[in-house]
Amino acid sequence: MLRVVVPLTLALVLAAGLAEYPTFVEAVKLYEEFNYEGSLTxxxxxxxxxxxxxxxxxxxLMWVGLCQAGAGDLDTVRRSFATALALDPALVLPPDTGPHISQMFETIRSEMVANASAPATTPPPPREPPPLAAGATIDPLLVAGxxxxxxxxxxxxxxxxxAMLSTGDLAKANDPDVDVEDARAAIESANGSGTTAAVLLPAGAVLAIGGGALLFLGLNEQ
Structure with a gap:
């Protein structure tokens, strides 16, 4: 457990803007009494x-970090000090602060200054695809295929x-619970869907096979 004893009068001088808060005076008194939990809250x-x-x-927040240091919670001390220094980079610890905590505080300050002064890195621009060679064209076989x-x-x-619609309509037409008019309409719809499927399926197969053949020929010419 690390102790940092700061007289109350000195603490009020170091934090003149906070001296108007009765809670601050009470917190410093508790801190001087090593009641870190009470002063922390x-x-x-x-x-x-x-x-x-x-x-x-x-x-x-600096005092929050000192309370956490007094309680031995060094991981949260770094976060509290970093947040405090982000708000006020010129912040100074009480002069009686222990060397270990003072070194941590100044290390955090140095790291933040270094990060702030480091040049921002910009991602490289996206690479453009290489242009086609002069006179180069896309093989018509590949396009057609x-x-x-x-x-x-x-x-x-x-x-x-x-085909799926036709099958569904036929099933509806054969349903004994469907009336005659609905069954007749379902049969007509099934016939129309079936005819369309009978045209599209063979045509699609021919086009797919022919397109594949054209692509194969076009690739072989590359």
Whole structure:
């Protein structure tokens, strides 16, 4: 457990802006009595006040860090000190602060100064694809093959959907609970969907096969 004893009068001089808060005076007294838990909650309450000035908030957070150091919670000490220094880079610890805590505080300050002065790195621009060589053209076989294969795939999908609709309509027409008019309409719909599927499926297969053949020929010419 690390102890940092600061006389109350000196603490009030170091934090003149906070001396108007009775809670601050009480927190410092508790800190001098090594009641770190009690003083910590009071300093945290001060730091969370919505009307507090940034410099005063930085001072309160510095005291939060000192309380955490007194309680031996060094991991949270670094976070409290870093937040305090971000609000007030010129913040100074009480002169009677122990050397270990003082060194930690100054190390954090140095790291923040170094990070602030480091030049910002910008990501490299995206690489553009290399341009086509002069006079280069895309093989017409590849274009025709791609179009035919794509159209064939779409026709196969559409034909499959029509076949599914036709099957569903036939099942509806054969349902004994369906009246005559609905059954007749379902049969007509099934016939239409079936006819469309009968056209699309073979056509799609022919286009897909032909497109694949054209793509194969075009790739072999590269």
């Amino acid at each position: 009071r300093f945290q309450d001060i730091a969370l006040r919505p009307d507090i000035q940034p410099a005063d908030k930085a001072t309160a 791609g179009v035919a294969a794509g159209a064939g795939a779409l026709a196969l999908v559409a034909g499959g959907l029509m």
